Amino acid sequence: MAVCARLCGVGPARGCRRRQQRRGPAETAAADSEADTDPEEERIEAGPARCSLLELPPELLVEIFASLPGTDLPSLAQVCSRFRRILHTDTIWRRRCREEYGVCENLRKLEITGVSCRDVYAKLLHRYRHILGLWQPDIGPYGGLLNVVVDGLFIIGWMYLPPHDPHVGDPMRFKPLFRIHLMERKSATVECMYGHKGPHNGHIQIVKRDEFSTKCNQTDHHRMSGGRQEEFRTWLREEWGRTLEDIFHEHMQELILMKFIYTSQYDNCLTYRRIYLPPSHPDDLIKPGLFKGTYGSHGLEIVMLSFHGSRARGTKITGDPNIPAGQQTVEIDLQRRIQLPDVENLRNFNELSRIVLEVREQVRQEQEAGEGPAPPREPAVKDPEGPPAKASKEAGPGAEAAEQSSTSGQGQPFVLPAGVSSRNEDYPRTCRLCFYGTGLIAGHGFTSPERTPGVFVLFDEDRFGFLWLELKSFSLYSRVQATFQNADAPSPQAFDEMLRNIQSLTS
Structure with missing residues (x-):
């Protein structure tokens, strides 16, 4: 910021001119005699004349600011009112969203909802940046693999599941557990995706840099109309790819325990630790x-x-x-x-x-x-x-x-x-x-x-x-x-x- 201040003609450089104005006649004469040097030597030592950033056209300033890390821009906005006005340009923040978080969506359509790219960067991407990456949920002995990514204009937590037994060569299966998005300028919205009734209200708390927790505020959305038996059969088809009758004798005790642990954990607060x-x-x-x-x-x-x-x-x-x-x-x-x-x-x-x-x-x-x-x-x-x-x-x-x-x-x-x-x-x-x-x-x-x-x-x-x-x-x-x-x-x-x-x- 100090460098920007000097380039803009504010701060210490301006102070120096004020101190020169307060000098008396004797002090000024002494200073002039000390500075009495050859004009050609002075020109060579000084080098080319400096151009203040404030003298650059706004289009060029937008291009310069857009190439800086988004975390540095708030400090730059404190230099002067002109910089602060230019940093409200959405082009700058659209580029930061793309280069830092890989957002490739057409962010211009956000204008319809009144949400700016600056809001997306500050209130969604930057705020929840610490939860991006791989995590292991604390679900009893079963653990798991959660991948939190920026997906379009959402941050989504995908739970990765192995293929159906015993096809180890098949691709991984995955399903969303939560998502975060910005529907209004005030703050980001967290939604729980667990269950069969669609997105519903949830909450995320970042405990520390390598740990966070999720909580569903509407656990009734996890229930199915057919009751626990229908939930259990549906879960078996999704997680194991087989019916209850196919695996009753081989897995029954373990499956009941697994389903109980999964349901009780997702109905309450679930903690994730970074891996x-x-x-x-x-x-x-x-x-x-x-x-x-x-x-x-x-x-x-x-x-x-x-x-x-x-x-x-x-x-x-x-x-x-x-x-x-x-x-x-x-x-x-x-x-x-x-x-x-x-x-x-x-x-x-x-x-x-x-x-x-x-x-x-x-x-x-x-x-x-x-x-x-x-x-x-x-x-x-x-x-x-x-x-x-x-x-x-x-x-x-x-x-x-x-x-x-x-x-x-x-x-x-x-x-x-x-x-x-x-x-x-x-x-x-x-x-x-x-x-x-x-x-x-x-x-x-x-x-x-x-x-x-x-x-x-x-x-x-x-x-x-x-x-x-x-x-x-x-x-x-x-x-x-x-x-x-x-x-x-x-x-x-x-x-x-x-x-x-x-x-x-x-x-």
């Missing part, structure tokens, strides 16, 4: 991110795959009554490659179990001896025409393994051992790499949790699997292909802190 997408590094085995995975009778759940040096971790974004959301479901040791037997021997579960348990025993012995992990093993897939190419010394274990695998030019045949159950039989029949890992299992209500050995199977950039040795089951994971904005962690430390926070909520 970030995992940061990516050049030495990662594959690109980290969100994946959809099968969890036995629990259906499909959302897992976040992240890399931490020589370890990879899968953190549950959605959970179930056994393992709640926020818990680390699988952990992969990227320095312990597993060489699978040939296809015929791989069908024998005992043979695979023997290989995995040998690695677990080695891990146990090293932990008892207080030693670090063993050095990386030979690659599981070797080049049939020669030794594997050497990876860069600067690359991590994941990058080294991936490079060794790529040099072989072909994948390794993969089949599930006899006796291993899988809800999805449409899994790839070749894999790139396999690693030793552990998976978290527990009883109902997260009782007696323990980590058990298993095999992490990397199929390609977008699919991996985990074979649970003790459960004799196989989970297939497929990448969530949706693009999320405002979801990157500001730093690796912030991401790690986020993981600790969501895990502590269910510990």
